[in-house]
Amino acid sequence: MDSSNERSGTLLLWVFVLSGFSGLIYQSIWTQYLGLFLGHSSYAQSLVLLLFMGGMAGGAWLVSRRSDSLKRPLLAYAVIELVIGLMGLGFDPLFQVVTQWAYDSVFPSVGSGGVNAVRWSLAILLVLPQCVLLGATFPLMSAGFMRIMPNIEGRVLSGLYFSNSIGAACGALASTYLLLPWVGLPGTILSAALINILIAIAVYPLSKIERQPAPVSKSAAVGSGGELPFVLIVAGLTGASSFIYEITWVRMLSLALGTTIHAFELMLASFIAGIAFGGLWLRSRADRLTSPLATAGWVQIWMGLAALASMFVYANAFEWVGWLMRVIVRSAEGYGLYNVASGIISLLVMFPAAFFAGMVLPLLTLALLRRGHGEKAIGQVYAFNTLGAIVGVLLVVHVLLPLIGLKLALATGAAIDLALGLILLHRYQPESERRITPLRKALALSLAGMFVAVAFVHFDPLMLTSSVYRHGQTTLAAGSKILYLEDGKTASVAVYETPNPHGTVGSVRSIATNGKVDAGMATGITEAPSADESTMVMLAAIPMSMKLQYRRVGVIGFGSGLTTHTLLGSSRVGQVDTVEIEPAMIAGARHFGARVERAFNDPRSHIVIDDAKSYFSSSPERYDLIVSEPSNPWMGGTASLFSKEFYAFVPRQLSDDGLFVQWLQLYEIDPELVSSVLTGMLANFSDVHAYLANESDLILVASPKGAVPALNSAAFSDPLLSADLKRVGVTDLREMQDSFVMDRQALLSYVGKYRARANSDYFPILQLNAPVARFRQANVSDFSAFLTAPWPIARHLGAVPARPLSAKLAGLPLHVVRKWQAARDIHSIMLEDRGETRFVSPGDRLAAELLRSRGKNCSLDADPKVSAEMIFSLAIETVPSLSAEEQVDLWKKPAWLACVPEDELVKDALAIVGAASQNEHDQVLVAGKRILEGKDAKFVLGNETASYYLIGAMQFAALATKQPELSRDLRERYDGSLLPVVRNSSPLRLVSDMASSP
Structure with missing residues (x-):
């Protein structure tokens, strides 16, 4: 065999490695592009594969019709690679223009009946031509290769299959692990296009040495005709x-x-x-x-x-x-x-x-x-x-x-x-x-x-x-039983019961997608509710407590059906359209029985099997409320429901005074990823408020125009809805207000602290990084910490009154509720009410008893630094949780204090805490300034507890009195003297950022 032909053959094998590399990139990236437009339903996924495979089959068949008559197959191959590359260069801008035109102009005009036909037709036009061309590459390359290296057809074909396939395997990995994180979807498809152009340039010279096909001997070894x-x-x-x-x-x-x-x-x-x-x-x-x-x-x-x-x-x-x-x-x-x-x-x-x-x-x-x-x-x-x-x-x-x-x-x-x-x-x-x-x-x-x-x-x-990839347990807990297991069109769905994880009587019934639990509820109505129940109920109840009427409501993701069930507990709802991709999820949710019966039996409930974005875009009417509770964003196809493009899409589906409600996990995720979601949402809605249903589930309420309405008592006027709320511990408006954590200003400070690029369909930060956060078992505690900060920031932002001491021991499973319970215990200890004190921690109990004893014995001055630290420590636990009236005897005019202390540090500590307890912000600033400029400033700034409370109280006072210059001056003067653990604490950083913003 001619050595030059051998070298040419080797070069062609390497070229075909690159061809497979770029081809798999196209398949991977086109799937993601078309998934954004067609949705991620099983039918859409099948259509995408149909386009790829059908187009490639058509291309291969067309070549088979003309292969023997082609004088230079490699030249045709080079031309096709060039055309694929040129089309790849323009794919991203073309896709965005076409799909935006479809959403804005075509879908609203054709009605729901014609949307599927239009979007599938557009998808075919966008991708099918390139697929046909890709299908032509293998037979053309094979024919050209065999003309350069004749009489070794088996070696040529097998070598080409290997080269193309190994390139494709590398392309699958490179697109996800290298290109997508680096340059996003547009840059990845651009990279594939440039490779195609490079291939065309490399193959063109080799096409000049092609020869006509030699006659093929017909061996009888194959058999008869x-x-x-x-x-x-x-x-x-x-x-x-x-x-x-x-x-x-x-x-x-x-x-x-x-x-x-x-x-x-x-x-x-x-x-x-x-x-x-x-x-x-x-x-x-x-x-x-x-x-x-x-x-x-x-x-x-x-x-x-x-x-x-x-x-x-x-x-x-x-x-x-x-x-x-x-x-x-x-x-x-x-x-x-x-x-x-x-x-x-x-x-x-x-x-x-x-x-x-x-x-x-x-x-x-x-x-x-x-x-x-x-x-x-x-x-x-x-x-x-x-x-x-x-x-x-x-x-x-x-x-x-x-x-x-x-x-x-x-x-x-x-x-x-x-x-x-x-x-x-x-x-x-x-x-x-x-x-x-x-x-x-x-x-x-x-x-x-x-x-x-x-x-x-x-x-x-x-x-x-078992969801072994999350927890490492290879089976469900002992005593578990499967009630439903179905391998659906898009996922495997299971419903099962497990013993109560807290060891109490009863069990939890859960519905899971590919092992990931999407919702869990206590099996018996008399058993304590699960954390998921509070989330699903509050997703419905919070917006129902903001407006009097919702003519049309959309829900994204069926889950257990409890959110839809709760919404339909109100007579103020006209219709609820619940959109779910997987039919098996609906069938599985029926195993929750009466707990979700309104979702199935109420005539106002309309269950739709489709992709949410595709369905809503075809709706002839706008919605008054859309609630989005998809699965976790690391699950395949879900991250696009947390993107800035989705948040730009939603306002167009809402009425002028409509509301959008978004569930977002705070477990198995990190602050930067949460920030990437919030950045996209804040850019597309005029106002956004954040609520906590429990410590790990965030509820975001957004208004496309105007402000998010304040919570009111409307939900409690509906008997069925009120019963659902009572089930999760919410019996009145005040208990619902406990869930408020941040307004738009605070959320802007949060994304300022954790700067991240907005999650985008085209730069899928969440899809790529959420699996890493899940594996690391990352957790976002900033929102809970902000809600329970030593200064009543959340109450101030949401105009939420303090809970009275006479309130019952109930509420959502939130740290803020437990903090109030502990604060009430400290109040009892300090004032010797002799009531039951079972919620206070042992350390705080000891501090309260010791401080009270020193106050009664007039011995606070004996060890002023320890006394001041105890005052600040107990202030952290009580001031943000109790009302001003209930803190008069505790801090403003301490009933536990037998004589006025003489030490300046102790006096100023009591002064700043007393002023903070009464929201006397000017007095907080005055007393704080005395401490920071006094002889004990070094001790206070070097003490974790004292500096944390003091600086935070002054920053909160600057925020409440709208003095950004003062806030910035405090940061410039004292941040460098604070301990790193204090300086970097999330609540202090956030309140400082908010206070210093103009």
Whole structure:
């Protein structure tokens, strides 16, 4: 063989690596682009795959029609790569212009009935031309390569399959781990486009040495005529089985590894890598095969058996993941190690079967080439294989998974391959080797493998729903029971009961998506409510306490159905449209029974199976209220409901005085990611307020025009809604007001403290980084800390009155409620009320008793620094929680003080706390200034408790009296003297930022 041709061939292999690299980037990024427009429903996902596969099949088929007549296939290949690159350069601006035009002009004019047809048509126009061109690349490259290096068709085809596939595997990883975080969707697709242009430049010179195809010898080894239709059918069926495997494996592994963008791309890369190395193994052997189709028969047998064996491997994956979660350090570096391990687990499950799948198409194509079907056979086999993949996708998503589940869906794919293998062996085993024994062996292996896998592999439902990738537990708690388990079109949904985690009587019933619990409720109505219940009830009750009437309400995400149920507890609601992607979620939620019955039985309830953005955009009427409670943002497809583009979209769906309510987790997330969500929301709504339903669930209420209304008692005028609120501890307006934490000004200070780029559909910060935060078990405590700060900032911002001492011990599961209970106990201890004091901490109890004793004995001056520290410490626990009237005897005119202290530090400490307790902000500033300029300033600034309270009280006074210059002066003068733990504390930073803002 000519050495120059050998070098050219090597260069073409490297070029095809880049082609696979860019092609997989397109597939990954187009899926995300079209997901934004079509939504993330199962039908939209199927359509995206249909576009990719159908377009590529069409391109391959068109090439097969003209391949033999093309004089320079490599030149045609270079031109196509150039055109793909040029179209890639303009894809992002074109997509944004077209979709914005559709939302603004087309959808409102065609009505809900025509929206789907319009958006699917536009999606086809946006992507299908490039898909057709991509489909033409493999047969053109193969034809050109074989003309440069003739008579080694098997080596050429296998080498190209390896090169293209290994490039695709690398592209899957690079797009997610490198390009998306660096340059976002626009930059990633631009990178792929530039690679295409580079490929065209590299291939053009090689196209000049192409020669016309040599006559192909027709070997009788293939058998008698009629092979072409049969081989094409085999190519289609094996394509269908391969995609049944891929989709089923992804769904299975998502239960063990998590439903994140990183996990998905690792699985995809593992599958493609298996195909690549299958082609590599065949490369040096293909041309020596006597009967490629007989070999393909054995390959199909081994592929089916490997797929069945993957069930046994998968059954152990949960134990492996559980071990990883227990031994890997929960850090960003640990997450990288976890991803490596996840990739290895994915390879163990997918690689063997995918390895054999990588040999099938080269063998089928080689057989047709030997039979004399010419270069067109390359495109024909590729086209039918891709068409089969389309059938496999539709079959597994819409038929197999919903009807028979993961295990039998995988077994169905294996049965197809085993049957194909047996038929191929029966038809094409060479005469010289035709004996009954090999076929019987293949049949025996097939039957035994199918029997063993179906009979002995058991996927324990308690294991599948364990969410091992979050907590490391490989099964649900002892005593748990599964009530419902369905492998739906987009996710696996389970409803189960677990014993009460706090050891009390009763159990918790939960609904989970791919193992992630979306909602949990106490099974019995008399049992203590779960934290999720307070969140779902408050998502409905807070807006219902702001306006008198809501003609039309939209809810994003069904969950358990409790939010919809609660909304319908009010006669002031006209209609509730609840939009849910997964039908199995609706079926599962029925197991909550009477707790959510209004969501199913109330005539005002309208349940819609669709993507929320797509459905709302087609609505002819605007909504008075939209409540968004999707799953956690690290779940696939969910982060787009927390993006700045979504927050720009929502106001257009609201009436002029409408409200938008957003749930946002504060667990498994970090402050910067919360800030990225808030930044996008604050930019698109005129006012936003934040509420806490519990310590880990934030509720944001936004108004597109004007201010967010204040809470009122309207919700308590509806008997059913009032009963739902009472269930979670809220019996009156004052208890509901406990949930208020921040107004727009405070939220702006928060995003100023944790500066982050707004989460965007095109720069998906949340989608990429939320999985890392989840793995690290990050937690955002700033909002709870702000609500319970030593200075009543939240009460001041929301005009919330203090709870009276006579109030009952009830309320939401919030630290602010427990702080009030503890403050009441300290009040009793200091004033010797002799009441029950069971909420105060031992340390605060001791401090209160000691300070009272010193006050009674006139010994505060004996150790003034300790006395001042105790005064500030107890002020932190009482001043923000009690009313001014109830603190007169405690701090303003202390009843526990037998004589006036003489020490300046003690006097000033009592003066500043007394003034703060009465909201006498000017006196706070005066007393604080005396301390900071007095002889004990060094002690106070160096003492964590004293400096924290003093500086914070002065900053709060500056905020309340609107003196930003004073606030900035305090920061400049004293921040450098504070201990780092004080200077960096979240409540102090936030109040300082708010006070210093003009």
